[in-house]
Amino acid sequence: MFLINCPFCGERDQSEFSSGGEAHIVRPKQPTELSDDEWAEYLFMRKNIKGIQFERWNHVHGCRKWFNVVRDTSNDKILSVYKMGEKPPVNYK
């Protein structure tokens, strides 16, 4: 059970949050101009990395804000949290 440091509320139990999968997948601005394959890439394809992964989390039973998390999925350590719209920390690239 993780402890997640919500950038708006502070450290809270995982049970207050819901996970939103891989982060930094931007919804295409012009979906109609994409081929089926390109659209499928956006819609379905996720990395599911063993190691350092960028994820979206929602403080659903708290401030209801979405934010980003850098997590090492091999040991579940959360390395960093940052707000939506902020750039991912470069040292984890």
Add this chain to the structure above:
Amino acid sequence: MPNYRIHKTEYIDETKRVSFKYDGKTYFGYEGDTLASALLANGIHLVGRSFKYHRPRGIVSCGAEEPNAICQIGSKKDLTEPNARATELELYEGLEASSQNCWPNVKFDIGGINNFISPLIPAGFYYKTFMWPKSFWKKVYEPLIRLSAGLGKSPTEPDPDIYDHKYVHYDVLVIGGGVSGIIAAKMAAKNNLKTLLVDDKKILGGSTIYQNNESFKIDDKLSSEWLKNEIQEIKKLSNLTIKTRTSIAAYHGYNFLLAKENLTDHLPEEKKKNKIRQRLWKIRAKKVVIATGSIERPLVFNNNDRPGILLSNSINKYLDYYGVTCGENIILFTNNDSAYETSISLHKKGIKNIIVDLRKSASSELIKQAESLGIKIYFNHVVTNTFGYRKINSLEIMKLSEDGNTTVGNKIRLSCDCLGMSGGWTPMVHMHTQSGGKLDFRDEDQVFLPKENSEDQISVGSCNGDFDLENIIDKTVNKINKFLDIDNQDYQETNIICSKENDKRNIWLLPNKIPLGKTKCFIDFQNDSTAKDIKLALKEGFRSIEHVKRYTTTGMATDQGKLSNMHALGIIADTAGVKMGTLGTTTFRPPFTPLTFGTLVGRNVGKFFEVVRKTSMHEWHVENNAEFENVSQWKRPWYYAKNGENMHDAVQRESKAARDSAGILDASTLGKIDIQGTDASEFLNRVYTNAWSKLAIGKCRYGLMLNEDGMVYDDGVTTRISENHYLMTTTTGGAANVLSKLEDYLQTEWPELDVYLTSVTDHYSTASICGPNSKKILNKLFPNLDLSDENFPHMSFKEDKLENINCRIMRISFTGELSYEINIESKYGNSLWKMCIEAGKEFNLTPYGTETMHLLRAEKGFIIVGQDTDGTMTPSDLQMDWIVSKKKYDFIGKRSLYRSDTIREDRKQLVGLLTDDPKEILEEGAQIVSDIKSKPIDMLGHVTSSYFSPNLNKSIALAVVRSGKTMKGQKLIIPMENKNINVTVSDTIFLDKENKRLNA
């Protein structure tokens, strides 16, 4: 009656005699006993029958690792409990227990026959034997296995006990109250760290607390005396909380642990009453010290499972802690020094014993002590067989060859009534691995050890592979100072004297002249798997330990292989000729010992199991005989049974009344989301399939919401209240998810939009009045409101006051009738409802529930998201292409509507179905086919909604059917269990296609 209690100890209160029943017979023990120690004091070893071969089995251990002494407690339907370990069960007055694995009773040998047909029960026996014929499984094999295997009985009535949950936060958690745990807890607490020490036993002290050998001294005291002082010391520390009878069940990430505290299990029945039975502690600790100790290993030799064969150290604990001897003529079979402590203890109490030692020689203090006492030792010998059916009465030993691979010389037969075995010690690394820690292997004594890899967690003491007392204390002190970054000097001057083990010899499968196939060398006592089974699995090609485990069922019983896993691994490694350390271990899964469901559930039972949401009209519904339906967390009136009506009659009456005159529905549970902001219209454009920019203020519009994959997600009517203010309604079940989804898009994809979302579902109560007389009823309630079609047309919105209270009124319809929804602040909901009922009396205004609502909308062919859709339906599949804007550049899901798969013409599509016999009502979920002759039958789809329509006087149904759009008029078949129903594909709208009734 024999009495094996041979001396007094401070842990047994002989002034408090306790009577208990075991297998229906009454016995006596004392306060402080476990069921196992009390049975042994009465001379009872035989406690069960083995799983496959029905062999007699006895108590093996004195702790959580016990594989045999598994019992059923009590016999009451609500309180009986299976799988209790007699070795952990504290004795109390009135305890009733029975051996679990021994139908019809422990002495009757029905399944003993398996013992003689055992060549027929090899590894994988369940997979091989019981696979065929298939029909035999349910009727013959399974009941037989269950009966003779005695898996215990579950209670059949609800658990009346009270369970509790508690969250706690600590700086340091110490698991295990033996020497190293006590030292760690003291060091932490004295350094101002808020510390919790838990131990599963009744008292602290681990195995050192009953240690009385002169070879182990601390500061010139017996180690047990020294430890008792330490315990007195730590009890005074205000920073330290001590929880005994508390075991860690699971160690999750981020130092989140679950612990089970036993509060009343050791109390007599009358003292248990009205008390919390068990408490589940949910612990967050900044740092965790694991000091869980180690358990003794059995040895694997022929017939190593007879009653009277125990772990050597358990014999010691029964003697020195409980005052009970396990026999009068004992043989100890060992490969290490610890059995010598048992031997010396027995000798001191006058119990005759001899030692059989695998090692060629040994030279520690303990061995010298045993030799000087004149205890007979057979070095370089191995036990090759044991005898005695219900209890061991003798055994055979032979000399080991130089390499230890075979036996040499003659058999020596020795008589005995008890055999203690010690194959060394296995560190309890469960907690370490559960927390995500990895293991190292130490070849020297063949143990897996915690690999230190965390700043938040550490293992100390024998669970870390430190076995001698000096090592344990010194290393614990050093490690804890470093781990907690403190400088504690308490143990700087401590003077420790202890016997040091110098010699080791480990043989996983002991050699024998008898071929392995003819031996019974048990590895897993509880699941009855043998060395032969492991070898067979390897021969058949299994290599991975996880596969061998499942194929042979080794380590898969309720004890989770605490005594067997290491031997299984060792034998695999030896047979395959690989190093044991390279094999890895099986996964150690929580819980460490079985947990009751009650503990896990805590207080969340009965009405606290799930949140119940009630509308403000709920009381009225109850008073008016409503049957309720659960819709997500809401209680919604399902139908109102009048004068003993059944559901069908009530629904027919309600449905007819709503179309003939007027009906009223409590629609308060529909999700309501208040949307405000200068970009509210643009936002709606993006989330719904249709266009919203041009919706006039005061107008309502139906919207369909898709997922990005193009599938229908939710629907509802949204009203434009003012320029930048909308009120969206959602389905009852979808409300929370829709809000989350909208928030997600606003925060992450379109943060530039000026839009604010507020859930107002609970803020408003809604009464929905429909039917040809609804306008007249509205007029009585709101006499000043102009209800003319010109002023207040269908799909529009007005505000008016009901006795000074503001109401929002929408003229919208889910039934196809002229219909008004009146929204009012929830606290006035009940009054509004009653005023509506009063005003409607002269028009036979009939309250109706969800079933009638579903029927009325089905007559009109309106879908219910989640009933007629299942996450695979596009708007086009639902024949709702009209609601998808062709002009809008984008909306959620738009691009997916012309993926190659979503434009397939043979997708399942929504159609109407009419039965050839209009009285026949289809079953929802029934399969639809066109041809029942060719096999396999081609499934075309299924019925999603089905009702008998009183207004049309015939059965109607909605269904999804492959290529359904092109099938109008076609005959299809619904095959049921005992008949085939003929149907014809129809339009989805059954009533009032022209929508005349909306303006009636």
